[in-house]
Amino acid sequence: MKRLLILVFLFIAVFLAAQATDPFSSIRHSSVDTNGNVHLRWNNVDAIAGGSLCFYRIGTGAWISVTPTVTDPVTMEMEALIPYSFGQRMRYRLQYGVQTAEGDVSILHAAYSDADSFPMNLNNMALICTDPAGDLVAGTNTNLDVRETYVAATATKIYFSMKNATGAFPTMNSIFSYNAYMCGIANVESAITDSIAYAMIYATVPVLLTNGLYKIGYDAATSLPTFTRLGNIQAQVSGATLHLACNISDLVNDPAFGNWPNSINGLGIAASTLSLTVSPTLAVDAGDYSLPAGVIFVDNVYEVAVNHPPQVMTTNYDAELELLYFTYTDEDNDFPLIAEVETPDGTIIQAYSLDFSFQNATFAAAIPATTHGYSAWRFSDNGTSMVTGFYSIYTAAEDDVMLPAPITCQMPNPFKTNSTIALKGLSNTPLKVTVFNLRGQNLGDIYTGVPKSTELSFSWDGKLASGIYFLRIEQDKRVINHRFVITK
Numbered sequence: 001m002k003r004l005l006i007l008v009f010l011f012i013a014v015f016l017a018a019q020a021t022d023p024f025s026s027i028r029h030s031s032v033d034t035n036g037n038v039h040l041r042w043n044n045v046d047a048i049a050g051g052s053l054c055f056y057r058i059g060t061g062a063w064i065s066v067t068p069t070v071t072d073p074v075t076m077e078m079e080a081l082i083p084y085s086f087g088q089r090m091r092y093r094l095q096y097g098v099q100t101a102e103g104d105v106s107i108l109h110a111a112y113s114d115a116d117s118f119p120m121n122l123n124n125m126a127l128i129c130t131d132p133a134g135d136l137v138a139g140t141n142t143n144l145d146v147r148e149t150y151v152a153a154t155a156t157k158i159y160f161s162m163k164n165a166t167g168a169f170p171t172m173n174s175i176f177s178y179n180a181y182m183c184g185i186a187n188v189e190s191a192i193t194d195s196i197a198y199a200m201i202y203a204t205v206p207v208l209l210t211n212g213l214y215k216i217g218y219d220a221a222t223s224l225p226t227f228t229r230l231g232n233i234q235a236q237v238s239g240a241t242l243h244l245a246c247n248i249s250d251l252v253n254d255p256a257f258g259n260w261p262n263s264i265n266g267l268g269i270a271a272s273t274l275s276l277t278v279s280p281t282l283a284v285d286a287g288d289y290s291l292p293a294g295v296i297f298v299d300n301v302y303e304v305a306v307n308h309p310p311q312v313m314t315t316n317y318d319a320e321l322e323l324l325y326f327t328y329t330d331e332d333n334d335f336p337l338i339a340e341v342e343t344p345d346g347t348i349i350q351a352y353s354l355d356f357s358f359q360n361a362t363f364a365a366a367i368p369a370t371t372h373g374y375s376a377w378r379f380s381d382n383g384t385s386m387v388t389g390f391y392s393i394y395t396a397a398e399d400d401v402m403l404p405a406p407i408t409c410q411m412p413n414p415f416k417t418n419s420t421i422a423l424k425g426l427s428n429t430p431l432k433v434t435v436f437n438l439r440g441q442n443l444g445d446i447y448t449g450v451p452k453s454t455e456l457s458f459s460w461d462g463k464l465a466s467g468i469y470f471l472r473i474e475q476d477k478r479v480i481n482h483r484f485v486i487t488k
Contacts, residue, residue, distance in 0.1 A: 023107055024094055024296055028356050031307045031334040031382040037081040038302060039337060040066075040092055043466070043487070044076040053095040054080040055111075055126070058088050062123035063111060074414055074485050075468075089303045093126065107294040110153040112301075118234045119243035120159045125150040128269070128293040133165055137286040142166050143179060144273035144287025151269060151295055158185070159245045160200060162271050167240030171204040176279040178205045179287070183244050184216075185251065186268040187258040188294065196256050200233045200244040205276055211235045213246045215254060224284060230254055265297045304332050310358075312379045312387045318440050319369050321470060322481050324391060325440075326351060326363040326377070333359050334381035341365045341391075344373035351377070354438050354467050364438050366470075366483060367393060407473055409482040415462050426451045426475060434472045435464070436481075443469075462486060 030039040044052055055063045066080040084090055093109030111126035128149040136145055145165035152159040160183040171179050180203035186196075197216045203209040213233050217226040231250035236243045252260040273287035308331040315325045324341065335358045339351040351365040367375060374390045410422040421433070433447040446460045464486050471482040 023096060024109065024298070026356050027094065027300070028335045028358065029092075029302055029333075030337050031304070031332065032084055032086065033337065033383045035081075036083055036085070038084045038090070040080045040082055041071070041335070042078055042094060044078060044096075051097065052078055054078075054092065055095070056082045056090060056092040057124075058084075058090055060114075060124075062121075063093075063126070076487060084302070086307070087303075087305050089301065092300050092302065095126065105292050105294070108151075108296065109300065110151055110158075110295050110297050112299040113152060113154050116154050116157055116245075118159075118245050119236050119238055119241075120152050120161065120245070122150055122161060122239075122241065125152040125159065125161060128295075129291050131271075131288070131290045136288050139275055139285065139287065141173075141179070141275060141287060143168060143170055144181075144275060146271045146273060146288045146290045149269075149271045149290050149293070151293065153248075153297055153299075155299075156248055157245050158248060158251075159243070160269070160271075161244070162242045163240065164242075164273075169202065169237050169242045171202065176277060178203065178209075178276045178278070180205065180209055180274040180276060181242055182272045182274065184268075184270045184272055187260065187262060188264070188266050188268050198230070198251055198254075198257070199272075200235075200246050201227075202235045202242060202244060203274075203276075205278070208276070208278075208282070213250050215256065224282065261297070267295050267297065269293050269295050307334075307382060307385070308332050309385055310334070310336065310379055310381050310387055312377075312389070314377070314389065314391050315362075317367070317391070317393055319393075320479070321436055321440050321472065322366055322369050323364045323438075323440060323470075324351075324367045324375075324377075324393075326365075326379075328353065328358060328361045328363050328379065330358045330381055332381075333357065336379045336381050337383040338378060338380040338386070339363055341367060341375050341377045343367065343371050343375045351379075352438060352468055362439060364440075366481065369393065407475065407478055407480050409471060409473060409480065411471075411482070411484060414485045414487045417462050418459055419462065420457050420459050421446075421471070422455070422457045423451075423473065424455050426454050426456055428452070429476055431456070431473075431475045434474075436470045436472055438468050438470075446471075 027042040032038055054066045054068050057063045068078040068080040071077045071079045095108035106128050108126055113124055128151055130148050131146045142165045147165055148163040150161040169181055180201055183200040185198040199214050199216055201214055202211055212229050213231045215228040219226050234245040251257055270290050270292040272289040275285045275287050277283045310328055310330040312326055312328050315327055317324050341349045349365050351363040353361045353363045355361040371393050374392045376390055378386045378388045380386045407425045412419045430450055434445050435443040447458055466486055466488045468485055473480045
């Protein structure tokens with residue numbers, strides 16, 4: 001019977017191995033551009049091997065898919081354009097496919113609704129996955145063959161729907177043989193340690209199981225699962241679909257469930273079916289199970305009556321890093337479609353932010369210290385209405401001497417773990433290479449020493465979080481700052 005428990009907990013382990021952090025943390029939106037679109041952007045991460053999908057709904061309408069495009073192949077920034085009129089209530093969600101040894105696993109936002117309505121219309125739910133036909137673990141009961149699974153949520157409930165190969169969900173085959181249909185649920189931060197999962201179960205097994213929300217454990221003495229009833233569920237078969245719903249409070253109030261919300265607002269969810277025989281002894285066998293899903297329970301809503309332009313001001317210029325800093329505040333949490341500095345010679349330099357909460361963000365632009373005169377900066381959250389200003393960098397006059405050849409730096413961008421950094425144009429004098437983040441914080445030296453030739457190559461582990469960084473390379477009176485990106 002241990003095999004059944006392995007199947008029950010399989011989706012938990014796969015989800016945790018695939019993604020230990022919230023892959024949607026970089027999602028952000030602009031205001032409405034001149035074409036009537038909100039720009040939705042996010043950054044794919046290395047763990048996401050498959051494509052990303054984007055969906056939106058206006059008010060109580062059905063979810064509509066939008067095809068995203070790549071706007072920056074270095075940072076894997078994606079963008080979807082969503083039509084929007086001021087005053088509407090718009091929801092949006094993302095879904096990724098992660099390749100694992102067990103198959104493609106989904107990580108997705110739950111499809112949220114304002115009102116609790118049961119059964120939930122499938123158009124208002126998120127399709128988790130389509131399961132192959134005929135892949136029963138054991139037996140030939142096609143009623144147990146899972147085909148499609150869906151998930152949705154409101155502020156108080158989790159909704160789950162399942163389709164099978166027959167469109168029928170009988171719970172009784174005979175007085176000795178029964179079927180059970182389950183939506184397994186696990187808190188991704190406590191399930192592996194505690195070896196406990198939860199499930200909405202649709203079944204009518206006398207004494208043992210009736211429709212309800214259960215905590216599932218494992219009895220090593222009998223090699224059978226244990227079922228502890230926690231509360232009632234809503235259950236209905238309609239439209240060849242089994243619909244289930246439970247109260248979130250019934251889950252999180254159980255002491256073994258763990259903290260909720262957890263650090264990523266995520267639960268592991270998968271469908272499974274069971275065959276139970278009660279004579280001559282109790283026997284429980286797996287029917288089928290769907291691939292797991294990591295479901296992020298965050299309700300992404302955009303509802304703005306009128307655009308409020310951002311407030312922007314320069315704060316300081318770091319001459320060592322050659323970075324000009326800005327504070328950016330937007331009442332609607334819109335990110336800027338335009339964030340740039342134009343130097344006196346007409347060069348356009350982009351300003352970047354690592355903070356995806358644009359109600360209070362810091363931007364930085366790499367402006368050479370040799371830039372003389374007034375640089376014009378401009379920001380816009382809709383691409384047309386500009387917030388502008390000027391900044392002048394004062395530098396002392398350069399000595400009228402022959403300068404040595406410049407130092408050049410070559411490295412992968414994005415930078416991968418344990419890759420090589422190659423420097424040229426060096427002299428036989430002390431050299432220091434330091435890493436800084438976009439906020440100008442010194443993250444430590446990665447090389448100090450005296451090169452033996454004009455060229456130097458060394459390996460660096462690059463163990464930093466995803467983001468934008470600078471290498472500061474210093475030798476003699478020469479200093480260069482090399483911008484690079486780390487993605488994970």
